[in-house]
Amino acid sequence: MKPGNLFIAFLITALLFPVSSPAEPSASREEIQTWMTYLSDDARQGRASGTPEMIETGNWLAQQFANLGLEPLPGQEDFFQHFSMEDPDSAEQTPGRNILGILPGTATGEDRHYLIISAHYDHIGTRSAADANANNSTDRIFNGANDNASGVAAMLGIAGYLERAIANDELARPTFSILFAAWDGEEKGLRGSGFFVSAPPIPLSSIDAMINLEMVGVTDGQYQNSLWLTGSEYSDLKARLQPALEADGWTVEADPFPDYSLFFRSDNAPFALGPDADRSALASALKEQRPVRFTGIPAHSISTWRGQDHYHKVKDELGLIDFENLENLVIALAGAIADLESGAIQWQSHPVFKFRRPTGEPHEAAAAASRE
Numbered sequence: 001m002k003p004g005n006l007f008i009a010f011l012i013t014a015l016l017f018p019v020s021s022p023a024e025p026s027a028s029r030e031e032i033q034t035w036m037t038y039l040s041d042d043a044r045q046g047r048a049s050g051t052p053e054m055i056e057t058g059n060w061l062a063q064q065f066a067n068l069g070l071e072p073l074p075g076q077e078d079f080f081q082h083f084s085m086e087d088p089d090s091a092e093q094t095p096g097r098n099i100l101g102i103l104p105g106t107a108t109g110e111d112r113h114y115l116i117i118s119a120h121y122d123h124i125g126t127r128s129a130a131d132a133n134a135n136n137s138t139d140r141i142f143n144g145a146n147d148n149a150s151g152v153a154a155m156l157g158i159a160g161y162l163e164r165a166i167a168n169d170e171l172a173r174p175t176f177s178i179l180f181a182a183w184d185g186e187e188k189g190l191r192g193s194g195f196f197v198s199a200p201p202i203p204l205s206s207i208d209a210m211i212n213l214e215m216v217g218v219t220d221g222q223y224q225n226s227l228w229l230t231g232s233e234y235s236d237l238k239a240r241l242q243p244a245l246e247a248d249g250w251t252v253e254a255d256p257f258p259d260y261s262l263f264f265r266s267d268n269a270p271f272a273l274g275p276d277a278d279r280s281a282l283a284s285a286l287k288e289q290r291p292v293r294f295t296g297i298p299a300h301s302i303s304t305w306r307g308q309d310h311y312h313k314v315k316d317e318l319g320l321i322d323f324e325n326l327e328n329l330v331i332a333l334a335g336a337i338a339d340l341e342s343g344a345i346q347w348q349s350h351p352v353f354k355f356r357r358p359t360g361e362p363h364e365a366a367a368a369a370s371r372e
């Protein structure tokens with residue numbers, strides 16, 4: 001080929017395939033829509049723990065973890081943590097599976113610390129035709145689009161965003177590893193997260209903090225760019241996330257429903273309070289200002305729910321989801337999480353709840369050293 005032709009060939013190539021600058025790390029709206037659609041589809045039958053549809057959903061989630069480039073936990077060959085849920089009344093056993101995957105940080109061996117990003121993937125299943133009929137409805141499926149397909153989609157979105165940003169050299173790999181966890185059995189009483197804490201596959205003392213995502217998909221066209229944390233006054237996590245989230249145009253608030261005791265009612269609770277805490281007694285301790293001690297990890301749930309009545313109703317469906325806001329939440333949270341400093345998140349002193357981290361804890365040594 002003559003040089004002139006070469007130039008023309010180059011020109012044509014450049015016009016057909018423009019060399020773009022590296023893509024901005026982004027959450028893919030299509031991915032989020034695909035995940036949300038799969039999880040809240042009628043075919044999942046409301047994702048009740050132990051059902052064939054739930055097993056299928058768990059397998060699908062493990063496949064998404066693999067597609068996103070997450071790795072099994074150290075010493076594990078797959079993403080599953082198996083457990084069994086006993087019904088307190090009938091003693092019947094329901095099999096459960098948490099889905100656990102890691103985005104490794106730069107620190108290894110004894111220095112390896114974890115931040116957990118999680119969401120429960122189970123929901124409450126279906127209702128009988130008679131129950132539907134009594135409500136003048138033929139809809140029998142609790143699709144759980146907001147509770148908690150939205151939290152799972154946000155978790156997957158954060159994993160994808162961070163993996164891509166690190167691969168594109170737009171983000172330095174954090175020192176801490178991020179453990180992404182999809183919990184089973186939340187609706188049966190925080191059973192999957194409770195099992196993780198009672199039989200931890202990694203040392204509890206190596207977990208810096210836990211951020212759990214609960215109902216983050218609905219805005220009703222009026223609650224965009226606004227999130228809140230349960231139990232935000234108990235640790236400094238909110239203060240540490242706030243600057244990056246606000247820089248992205250988000251407002252970060254305390255739990256607007258303190259009377260619902262939501263801090264004790266989602267998968268953050270076993271981590272913060274330990275697996276054996278009597279959660280029912282805690283609200284009264286708070287009311288009576290009676291001090292209670294806990295050994296646990298700073299763990300909070302993030303939500304955007306504003307008290308709307310789709311909660312645990314068959315109308316919690318895909319049509320309620322604000323995908324633009326969900327995508328923006330993924331981008332804002334992923335950036336704020338990447339900015340967190342390993343080992344920095346601490347419990348705050350509180351007149352009633354006296355929290356301390358699990359013993360053998362490098363944080364304690366570091367905190368003691370910094371006081372000297």
Ligand SMILES: [Zn+2]
Binds near residue numbers: 186215
């Ligand atoms: Zn939920």
